[in-house]
Amino acid sequence: MHPGLSTSFFFDAKLGRVELTGREHFRVIEDERGLALVPTRALMRGERVPMTVFFQEGTAPTSARFILVVHASEAARQVEVTRQPRTLASYREGEQQARAEVWQCREDKARLEARCSGQAGLLGLLAQGLLGEGGIADKTITQSVISRPGNTLTSIMARSYRSSATHGEDGGKRVRLAVELSLMNNGSTPWTPAGAVLVGPDGMEWKALGVSPLEPIAPGELGRVGVEVETTEEAARGVFNLKLWGQEASGGSEFFDGVTFP
Structure with a gap:
């Protein structure tokens, strides 16, 4: 104007x-x-x-x-x-997203309360409803996990875990998944984990709830990295890709294909 x-x-x-x-x-x-x-x-x-x-x-x-x-x-x-009123489907989608966010906040709160009350081990898992009758299922996936060409890190050993299903706020079943990798640092500088994303068969990304330990892996040395995510029970099936990134500004992302869960 x-x-x-x-x-x-x-x-x-x-x-x-x-x-x-x-x-x-x-x-x-x-x-x-x-x-x-x-x-x-x-x-x-x-x-x-x-x-x-x-x-x-x-x-x-x-x-x-x-x-x-x-x-x-x-x-x-x-x-x-031109004004475009929101459709009923749009309102429902927004409501479902809000309910999912509330449920996630409650889960995070329960996890923090369990840790603060000293229930960080099996008691913590029991408090969160993650230990069912069969306990935590595990699976060796060393042979199926493939480090992509161009990676600085190579997977030497790998194991995956699945918790019992719990009911979410929306009534659907949720599970915790974890994968533990023994990684060889083939680079010339230390590599320190910072974050991770698990990518499902349909391309859906599941951001890690936690990556541990956040300790550097020296060049030419082996180090352990564990990643935990939460998904719906249905989405936990199939073959996943794992994306890791480090704290170092000069480093790129590390990709590992062929991750499956029990």
Whole structure:
């Protein structure tokens, strides 16, 4: 926008009200379907002015926010705004995501409380419902895990673990998965684990709940790295890829294919 030049906004929904910061610096003409703004000379070039319009209907989105920028010589003379109400499916998706986040927070809280109360071993697993009748299932996967070409680290031994299923907030079953690797550092500098992601057969990424121990592996030496994730029981099937990255700024990611769980 530019002082002295009019900018008109047209909407496909009826307006309820308009909130314009520094309204005294504008000449404003508005009705149910739009408004026209004419900035005065009091506005400086480059100044940014927030404006929020609220619609009369109660369906979402109930408002729209704009940032009006004062230009040295030009102004948008006409702005057409099309409002797209959210669908029922969109609301349901948002609700499911919120429920999943709440459930994850509760799980994290339970895990922290178990640790703080001294229940870090089997009692901690029992407190979180992760030890079922069959205990923790484990599987040797040394032969199936393949280190990708270009890796600094090579997998020498590998073992995977699966907890008993627990019921999530949404009623679905969740499991904890863990993989432990003995890694050879073939590089010339130490490598220290920082984070990990487990990628499922469908491309879904499961961020690690924890990576341990966070200790450097010296060049030419073996080191152990354990990774734990949480997935749905259904998603825990199939062949996974493991992506590790280190704390060192110069290092890239390390990839290991062929990870499976009991």
